Amino acid sequence: MRRMKNKGDLTNTIFYPLKTWVETSTDNWNMLLGIGFAMLLVGLILTIVFLKRIGKSDERTNQITLKSCLYMLFVVILCDVIFPKEYMWQIFFLFKYSIATLASGVYLAVRYKRDFK
DSSP states (O other): OOOOOSHHHHHHHHHHHHHHHHHTOHHHHHHHHHHHHHHHHHHHHHHHHHHHHHOSOOHHHHHHHHHHHHHHHHHHHHHHHHSOSSSOHHHHHHHHHHHHHHHHHHHHHHHHHHHTO
């Protein structure tokens, strides 16, 4: 069994097969790009809709909004640590922020269903 010496080995083990798959065809690249934009769009819609549904800011909703932003920040930092910086950084930049907005939207949706319904 081969030992991983640093974070770069782990990152390459996870993401290098994706890089080789994407480089085989422009259709694969476009599919990955489309999935990233779809996730970003869904995350933005979820976040905006549930921020509007929660209502005007007061002591309670400010805490919910701040926690949503905290989840978004955690996801951005986690993705910065995990995603490689050497290749496909544009796609990973898109996925970093699409996952972050999706996490924020899902948190707001769960919180809205639990507290406001």
